[in-house]
Amino acid sequence: MDTMDNHQDTWLSEVLPQGPRRVLDAGCGRGELAAELMRRGHDVTAIDISQEAVEAARAAGVPALRADIACYPGYDDGSLFEVIVMSLSLHHVHPLEAALDRVSALLEKDGLLVVDEFAWDWADRAAAVWFYDTGSLLSAAGVADFPPALEGPGGDPAERWRAAHVDHTPADGMIAALAERFEITSLRREPYLWRYIGGKVTNGSIALLNDLYRIERERISDGTLPSTGFRVTARKV
Template sequence: MPFNHNDHYHPLLLRHLPPGPGRALDVGCGTGKFARRLAAAGLRVDGLDVSGVMVEAARAAGSPGPGKVEYRHADISAGPLPEAHYDFISCIASLHHVPFETVKSLREALTPGGVLVVLGLAKPSRPGDFARWLAAAPVNLLARLVVHFGERLNGGPEPRLRPPVKDDYPTMSEIRRESAALLPGSTIRPLLFWRYLLTYTQPPEHHPL
């Protein structure tokens, strides 16, 4: 598919960056496209992915600066993260690959005032969710056609690595319920292209448990 739904939302995620330079964690970094955008914004970035092939491809792509990116082949659910270490944590189409309770370690890894953003996939639960899913189909077709013809005019699509795909998603009701319990104060915004945006900001007075 030439139109990438996750890449489409990169600008939206970048709007949630906290002010000033800092350190970021990109969970499920893939080939590092979003990690490089964070580095271009001046952050020091740790890119983490469970696929060694993806990590090697990300390393080969380099980093645009001024921030630096370090990539690691690791499973985010397999070990602890440093507490109060990251000013920004992103999970792009990766949270459904691990137990949702993994967000607890992500929450504790945030500095006071730090931001967690999740671009996730979930099955619809409410009438509004189903309506949004149906509305996305014609828009998706139009976007695919535009990108397809644009790539043909520029010599054809570039080869793309495909990350591991998991088609078993939680429901939006489950995401809303578990977010309320594990990330109090978080917000969830349903999006087109079968995605949702979850945002959580660590309270300034938060102390790691």
Template sequence: MDLSTVAVPHTLTHLKPLLPAPPARVLEVGCGRGALAAALADEGYEVTGLDRNAEMAAATRERGVPVIQADVHDVSGEYDVVLFTRSLHHAEDLDGILAHAATLLAPSGQIIIEEFAWERVDHAAAEFVYDNCALLVAAGLLTAETPADDLLATWVTGHDRLHQGSAMLAALDRAGSDLTTVETAILWRLLDGRGGAWTEPASRVPDALNALRRAEERRIAAGTLPAVGFLASVRR
């Protein structure tokens, strides 16, 4: 199920204040199926998608976005923004990939990342994820395994092979200057977990996710949930 109609507007809301004005040249690393890249192109940006996966690259191309099927280390060129959207946490060498990204920047260019700091999840945040996941399963909107107890341990076990948010921010800071960060809600986007699948009717799922996003944002504002998501940027 394509949930880009829910996820992309949320990303754009927080991303656009960090971006230079269009028609800046943007390279989106790990563009997936190209939904965000296409939305940025609609905003007037000169966007190039990048993904190693042939299926993802083909889907991006079908949206009318130029795409490169390659590893970022194999890419050359000059861009005003190199954008990593929830792809950096899988990187084998954070410093190496960000150092190469910096070589792709025009003068005064930016590296921007959209990510999540899984290590910030506490008991309340783990309960938010897994209790709401269980509700979605009970409502017939999601098929997924939901743990019965030790929710925080389950979260840590499922994410401890990924880079921590603090490590990504430190590496980004080393790759440029003027580190800027914006905290966001993101747990609502992680409710399907590993191996979960959204069900039909598709029209009900976006409404449910938007309601959960608003609930997460209220709790972050009230201080009862940590802000796990973030965007961050540095300049060349």
């Protein structure tokens, strides 16, 4: 569902500085977050390595640029950003160190880095089972486009999960690389599986996503599911 995550929206309202700021959305995807930041009055530059994503963002009214944050070709006006936002993009970035070095170079002193991320390696077997079982049910109900369950030994949910995400950067690696370059001012674990499933929902509702969020949050609170997302704010010092 191509809608702004209202839980992310609430969090950004808490952590972003007041007043118009010069913001880089690094890995803007289809532009939902950049559009929201623009609506709030920020001066936003949005980039993504995917031409398809850039075209979708432009169609949504976001003047996105195709660029790789690791080298940032095609854009450099000599000024720095007050805020850099990376939403669900850092775990895809390779090489991670070069990208974060470039982020540091583009951020002004005392500037704010905001990271919203997927911690695939924090998932355990229970998380994989819940994710695939929920996806299968929604697919059977005709409201999601989820791959069918695998049969035989290769259908083990934990193995299936690992195989699907092994090329993603682990959460601990991202956090360590951030801590080497910035002063981390907050780090909190968050539900993420509901967002992952929500990206595959084709005929659902906000109420459905909110129910998934509530259920996952309750399972995290009672210890039957781990958190598989995290949110960081950090300063360049």
